[in-house]
Amino acid sequence: xxxxxxxxxxxxxxxxxxxxxxxxxxxxxxxxxxxxxxxxxxxxxxxxxxxxxxxxxxxxxxxxxxxxxxxxxxxxxxxxxxxxxxxxxxxxxxxxxxxxxxxxxxxxxxxxxxxxxxxxxxxxxxxxxxxxxxxxxxxxxxxxxxxxxxxxxxxxxxxxxxxxxxxxxxxxxxxxxxxxxxxxxxxxxxxxxxxx
Amino acid sequence: xxxxxxxxxxxxxxxxxxxxxxxxxxxxxxxxxxxxxxxxxxxxxxxxxxxxxxxxxxxxxxxxxxxxxxxxxxxxxxxxxxxxxxxxxxxxxxxxxxxxxxxxxxxxxxxxxxxxxxxxxxxxxxxxxxxxxxxxxxxxxxxxxxxxxxxxxxxxxxxxxxxxxxxxxxxxxxxxxxxxxxxxxxxxxxxxxxxx
Numbered sequence: 010x011x012x013x014x015x016x017x018x019x020x021x022x023x024x025x026x027x028x029x030x031x032x033x034x035x036x037x038x039x040x041x042x043x044x045x046x047x048x049x050x051x052x053x054x055x056x057x058x059x060x061x062x063x064x065x066x067x068x069x070x071x072x073x074x075x076x077x078x079x080x081x082x083x084x085x086x087x088x089x090x091x092x093x094x095x096x097x098x099x100x101x102x103x104x105x106x107x108x109x110x111x112x113x114x115x116x117x118x119x120x121x122x123x124x125x126x127x128x129x130x131x132x133x134x135x136x137x138x139x140x141x142x143x144x145x146x147x148x149x150x151x152x153x154x155x156x157x158x159x160x161x162x163x164x165x166x167x168x169x170x171x172x173x174x175x176x177x178x179x180x181x182x183x184x185x186x187x188x189x190x191x192x193x194x195x196x197x198x199x200x201x202x203x204x205x
Numbered sequence: 206x207x208x209x210x211x212x213x214x215x216x217x218x219x220x221x222x223x224x225x226x227x228x229x230x231x232x233x234x235x236x237x238x239x240x241x242x243x244x245x246x247x248x249x250x251x252x253x254x255x256x257x258x259x260x261x262x263x264x265x266x267x268x269x270x271x272x273x274x275x276x277x278x279x280x281x282x283x284x285x286x287x288x289x290x291x292x293x294x295x296x297x298x299x300x301x302x303x304x305x306x307x308x309x310x311x312x313x314x315x316x317x318x319x320x321x322x323x324x325x326x327x328x329x330x331x332x333x334x335x336x337x338x339x340x341x342x343x344x345x346x347x348x349x350x351x352x353x354x355x356x357x358x359x360x361x362x363x364x365x366x367x368x369x370x371x372x373x374x375x376x377x378x379x380x381x382x383x384x385x386x387x388x389x390x391x392x393x394x395x396x397x398x399x400x401x
Contacts, residue, residue, distance in 0.1 A: 012258065012267065012269045012270075012274070013269070014250075014254050014269045015258060015267060015269075017250050017253070018250045018251060018253075020250075021247045021251075025232045026231055026232070027228075027231070028232075032223075034291060035221075035222055035223070035291075036221045036222070036224075037254065038267075038290060038291065039220075039221055039222050040251055040254055040255060041254055041255065041258050043220075045255050045256075047220065048251050048255035049252060051217045051220070051248075051251050052247075052248035052249070052251040052252040053248070054210075054213050054214045054216075054217045055214060055217075055236055055244050055247050055248040055251070056245060056248040057210055057213070057214075058210050058211060058214040058233065058237055058244070059237065059239075059241055059244035060241075061210050062208065062210055062211060062237050071234075071237055072208055073208045074208075077208070095231075095234065098230070
């Protein structure tokens with residue numbers, strides 16, 4: 010017996026990832042209880058984002074311009090390959106990386122019927138030639154699919170003579186050996202380095 | 206180095222209750238990745254809800270009409286008093302209640318500087334006279350503030366000769382005694398009933 014307008018708003022919030030009915034209801038009520046200006050600002054931001062945001066012609070990341078800010082201003086000879094746009098945001102936080110990115114929009118995943126042609130690998134190959142890339146850093150997640158995708162791309166790039174590296178896997182900084190899982194520990198041991 | 210339009214959308218999602226940066230980002234990306242029609246439907250629903258939804262003149266609940274559907278169609282002689290609109294939704298699920306509601310929009314809470322005048326008690330008194338209410342069911346939450354508010358209103362209504370009841374407190378149906386807290390158990394014991 011809920012009013013249809015409220016129900017419609019709740020349904021829209023439910024369409025967001027991981028949002029159930031109760032959470033959607035809470036969001037909807039917060040809009041209704043909030044002031045009018047906030048609601049119209051919110052609605053405008055949704056429309057504007059969808060209208061203005063497209064994909065960068067170079068790296069494939071989200072952008073409101075033909076070529077994103079990062080690709081416009083950074084050294085394009087070093088390319089860091091990631092799975093998703095949010096990985097770019099994570100890596101940008103370290104602030105010391107001055108290269109560019111390449112967003113695959115997924116990883117190779119036979120279980121989910123995703124092959125090499127379903128992610129942006131071809132675009133990467135084109136870039137490597139066009140921009141005369143020196144190094145490709147594989148920064149896909151350190152899980153089965155991320156590793157497999159990194160391996161696949163590394164093999165593909167070998168004939169092109171470009172240097173391919175993989176981000177290091179090991180114990181997190183500040184963490185405790187006691188709580189690390191055995192796979193991480195094994196990897197950390199295997200990838201041990203000389204101390205100078 | 207994130208595009209401003211995306212950042213703006215993330216900030217808007219962050220204004221929702223309990224949403225942090227990562228969640229807001231996830232929501233924003235789901236909008237950007239989704240199709241255009243969904244985004245405009247979403248934006249429209251937010252605007253429409255804020256524009257059309259007001260308060261029911263009788264019970265105070267959210268509605269898109271001057272008087273809400275429940276108050277329009279139900280027996281107004283029984284009034285169930287609740288703290289918030291979402292409590293109405295919870296109670297409506299039982300489907301057997303044929304009375305109306307009264308939404309207080311809060312409870313008396315000295316710690317949060319909320320006195321009896323800050324919630325919709327006056328409106329309840331007016332209704333009781335106008336609609337010749339027979340019974341007022343206090344359905345505020347069974348916590349300190351909900352109980353205090355129920356007591357306060359019950360005292361206030363006593364001189365008016367209206368029957369005031371409180372929803373039963375006890376062990377949840379289908380739950381296990383072992384896991385019930387001691388306050389609930391004490392209440393369940395205290396409120397024991399004859400078995401016929």
